[in-house]
Amino acid sequence: MTPAAERIRVLIAGILGLMLMMGVARFAYTPLLPVMLEQAGLTPAQGSWLASINYLGYLSGALFASSITDMSLKDRLYRLGMVVALLSTAGMALTSDWILWALLRYVAGLSSAAGLLFGSGLVLNWLIRHHFRSELGVHFAGVGIGIAGCALLVDGLSGQFDWAQQWWWFSAVGAALAVPAWLWLPRPGDTSVTVSGQQLTDSPPSRLFLRLFMAAYFCAGIGYVISATFIVAIVDAMPSLNGLGNQVFMLIGLAAAPACVVWDRIARITGDLNALIIASVVQIAGIGLPLVVKTESAALISAVLFGGTFIGIVSLVLTMAGRYYPRHPAKMMGKMTLSYGVAQILAPALIALIVGRSGDYSAGLILATGAMIVGSVLLLVLRAVERNELTLKSAV
Numbered sequence: 001m002t003p004a005a006e007r008i009r010v011l012i013a014g015i016l017g018l019m020l021m022m023g024v025a026r027f028a029y030t031p032l033l034p035v036m037l038e039q040a041g042l043t044p045a046q047g048s049w050l051a052s053i054n055y056l057g058y059l060s061g062a063l064f065a066s067s068i069t070d071m072s073l074k075d076r077l078y079r080l081g082m083v084v085a086l087l088s089t090a091g092m093a094l095t096s097d098w099i100l101w102a103l104l105r106y107v108a109g110l111s112s113a114a115g116l117l118f119g120s121g122l123v124l125n126w127l128i129r130h131h132f133r134s135e136l137g138v139h140f141a142g143v144g145i146g147i148a149g150c151a152l153l154v155d156g157l158s159g160q161f162d163w164a165q166q167w168w169w170f171s172a173v174g175a176a177l178a179v180p181a182w183l184w185l186p187r188p189g190d191t192s193v194t195v196s197g198q199q200l201t202d203s204p205p206s207r208l209f210l211r212l213f214m215a216a217y218f219c220a221g222i223g224y225v226i227s228a229t230f231i232v233a234i235v236d237a238m239p240s241l242n243g244l245g246n247q248v249f250m251l252i253g254l255a256a257a258p259a260c261v262v263w264d265r266i267a268r269i270t271g272d273l274n275a276l277i278i279a280s281v282v283q284i285a286g287i288g289l290p291l292v293v294k295t296e297s298a299a300l301i302s303a304v305l306f307g308g309t310f311i312g313i314v315s316l317v318l319t320m321a322g323r324y325y326p327r328h329p330a331k332m333m334g335k336m337t338l339s340y341g342v343a344q345i346l347a348p349a350l351i352a353l354i355v356g357r358s359g360d361y362s363a364g365l366i367l368a369t370g371a372m373i374v375g376s377v378l379l380l381v382l383r384a385v386e387r388n389e390l391t392l393k394s395a396v
Contacts, residue, residue, distance in 0.1 A: 006186075007132055013184035014123040015142035016177045017082065021115025023146015024174040025085035025108045026054065030147075030228065031154040031249050032166060039163045040096055048352030052345050053102045055225065057109020059341030065117040066334020071125065071188040074118045078185075081114025082178045089174055093167035113341075116318075117333050122188060124322040136322070137264035140315040144256025144307065149173075151250030204324055204332070206389060212382045214339035217317055219375025220280065221343030224310045226351060226368040227287055228252075248303040255307030263312035264319075272320050273383045276313060280376040283309040288369040314340075343371075 001009070029050070036042045042050075068074055088108040092101065123139050153173065157166045205213070267275035286305025289298050321332035351364045 003130060007127070007130070009184045010123060010126055010186065011138050013181050014119055014139040015145065016181035017078070017115055017119045017185070018140065018142030019146040019149065020174050020177040020181060021081055021085045021111045021119070022143050023150055024089055024170050024177070025115075026058075026112045027147050027228070027253075028089065028150045028154075028167070028170045029054070029105070031151050032163060035154070035158060035163045035166065042098070045352050046098055048348050050098075050101060050105045051225070051348040052352065054105040054109040054112075055341055055344035055348065057106035058113050059109075059338060059345055060106075061110040061113025062117060062334050062337035062341050064334075065113055066331060066338065069331065071122075075122060075185075075188050078114050078118035078122060079182060081111040081118065082182060084108070085111035085115070086171060086174050086178060089167060090171040093164040093171070113337070116314075117337055120318055121322065121333060122185065124319070125188065125326070126186065128322075128326050135264045136315050136319045137260035137262075137312075140260040140311050141257045143311045143314075144253050144259065146253070147256060147307075148250050148253025151247075151253060155247075155250065206385075209382065209385055209389065210332075210335070212378055212385060213317075214336060216276075216375045216378035216382060217336050218339045218343045219371045219378065220310075220313050220317075221340035222347045222371035223283060223287055223368045223375070224313075224340075225344040225347050226364040227306055228310065248299050251300060251303040252307035255304045256311045259308040259312045260315040262308075263316055267316060272316055273379065273386060276316050277376060277379045277383065279309045279313050279316070280372055280379060283313070284369060284372045284376065287365055287372060291365050291369070347371075 033042075033047050037044065037047060065074075065077075068077070084107055088104045088111065091104045095101065120136055120139060124136055127133070127135075150170070153169060154166060157169055161169065204210075263275055263279060266278065270278070282305055286302050286307075286309060289302040289305070292298075317336055318333050321336055325331045325333075347364075347367065350367070354363050
């Protein structure tokens, strides 16, 4: 097999892994939430708490991932994550007990962390070692495809199958994704050198840079989780948009699938931080638009803007982390994801409290928009810090 053909197979394996562990194990819950609210006796507040518990699992996985340096262990844990993703998805169909659902959403969060951090680290390390461009845009298309696929599947199954049967369908799709994702990803080799013998060295950023970066990513986590988790319920709750939620979610996925590649290209021209700033500003418009204009066209435009930016932000951040740590990419990836993950626990919990009182999810969009504005300002400060540090280094 030629190097170019092997690269394609590795990227496809990574895409399918993300479709399973982020798409099925994580995002199937979003389009199924309104169905479970209607059929399974789930309350809006309980639905919000399940989202927070899922991200608690995600955060736990990120914390654990940041402590692992052995690449072979990362590979084994990544493959274990595939198994956990399948079992936690099938388990959702086997019970209607909220406590058991909470446990299943927690372990699904663990598998999502494995897919995002270990999987991305394995793919990026392989690309670097084989002298391919160190970009994760194509790899992260798996998240967008997974989102769109989940929405399409629920759209096709609703009316024919109940909520539990739809979880079984997702389990079957996940099993089909797992086979090539498992077989086509090579086992990791020596991570300290490339295939040509070139030594890989880590070049970590300054503490100030990392702290500001984590704070900005925390804000991005708030903006992301509220919109990604509750967008279907928010849109369906608006009288003028009732029934449009699943279409909006599907459009988010369709916009996200090619977006990472686009943001990779933008970053080549503008630089990574400038690309992040641009993506954040566009996402502010996407999240806030339904608050200002409550029409079908506005909801669809909002979906495209949000879908076209949220996974691009994740891809850019994790790619930057991998470039700082080519030998141990999950080290900084894990720290950044911890910041992102804390936001993904706190924000849905806060929304759960709001929904418990008002029954209205839309207030979450105000919180998400405000968080993204703060995050964008932090990125501007971060750019100034980076320029200052580069100036100091060149002076020395």
